[in-house]
Amino acid sequence: MALKEEVLKYLSDNSSEYISGEELAHSLGKSRTAVWKAIKSLQADGYRIDAVTNRGYMLDADNDILNAQEIKKSLSFDCRVEYYKTLDSTNNVAKRIIAEGEDDVLLVVGEEQTAGRGRQGKSFYSPVGTGIYMSLVVHPMIELQNAVTATTAAAVAVCRAIESLTDKKPMIKWVNDVYLDGKKICGILTEAVTDFETQTVSSIIIGIGINLTTKYFPRDVQNASCLDADVKRAELIVAVANELNRIVNSGYGEFMEYYRAHSLVVGEDIVFIKNGVSTSARAVGIDDFGGLEVELADGTHYTLRSGEITVRKIN
Structure with missing residues (x-):
């Protein structure tokens, strides 16, 4: 682990108090100069760290930093995490990584998508800093090789994650959209990758886009809104990924009753x-x-x- 990652972890674990440079240096077995340089590097990366003379350093509780480290440290399963400030789409990047031979569980995350995609060739508006754009690549059991099943699993994972972190009550519009108060806040695009030799599904890419704080949308984007909740992007990404991984490894029957109970259209x-x-x-x-x-x-x-x-x- 790089020194700045060690410093960040130490400040995160002691986030309610100022930590002196001397304590940091002693605890991490480094010089105070090295610690100071690590702090400056973290600040340059966007972390808000208060520095007060004779008191030390404190990590600001309101940091909303998104990077591979922030995500990976809280995942409950082993997963390769790839983070990009800008990409065309997380699904496209996932496809390219798979084409290079990756066969482990993979999570691709972006701050911004320049060509975000939805179902039926539609685009998904993906501005920088206000949304969650992620793709989880799984190598599924037989039951999840059905595209409908994988998509319903993703919708359930998103709703459960939102409910675990906020007081919001999202609903699912069949088959792949998550709604809040009658407006769409999340879209899901599931794509299968086929092994041409065996003609079987080798991987499923589950792309998820959530409007977290997006307030303004292009005119051609209809009936869209955002979650508008006090939750950090990395925190929600981890919650969705952990829930989706749990579903994938427990079988689709486990979540179907939840899916039915959260249907926006049944009975309509x-x-x-x-x-x-x-x-x-x-x-x-x-x-x-x-x-x-x-x-x-x-x-x-x-x-x-x-x-x-x-x-x-x-x-």
Whole structure:
């Protein structure tokens, strides 16, 4: 561990009090000059560290620093973490890393996406500093090789993470959007990577974008809002990743009841669009694989699958 990482950990572990340079140097077995240089380097990285003569140093509790170290130190599972200040999209970067031969669990995080992507070729607005843009790459058990299942797992992980850190009560609009107070705050894009030799799914890339404090959106972005909660970006990323990893390794049946209970559309009249044709129906349930069960006007029941349709709740 580099000295500045050791200094940061020591200040984080003793965040309620000032720590003198002498104590830091003695505890870490380094010179006071080396500690001072580490403090300056951390401040240059964006960490707010108070320095008071005759008292020492204190890490500001309001730091919202996002980097690989901040994320990795709190993950509950072994994972390679790649952080970028700017990237095209976290899913694209994940694909490139996989193409280089990576076969371990991977988490890609960016401060800003210049080409964030959503489902059906839509873009995902990803301004710097106000959102969470992440992709978790898993090498799934058979049950998670279904794209619908992986997406529902991600939606549950996001909602559970938000509920664990805030007093917000998010809901899920089938199949992959998380809503708060009737507006979208999170989008999820799941992509499978296939092994051409075995023709099996070797990896699933689960891309997640959350509007954390984003207040202003382009005119073509409809019905969007943000979480607007007192939570740090690294903290929420870790909570989502830990929850999603737990779900992946415990089986999809464990989270389906939660998914159903947080559905925004079950029991509502909806319109689904398939092959360019709009059809009115009533959403009546979610099946065990994440499909949306609907009842048509003539009483016929039909199950909608990912990639076929767009669902719009009727206001």
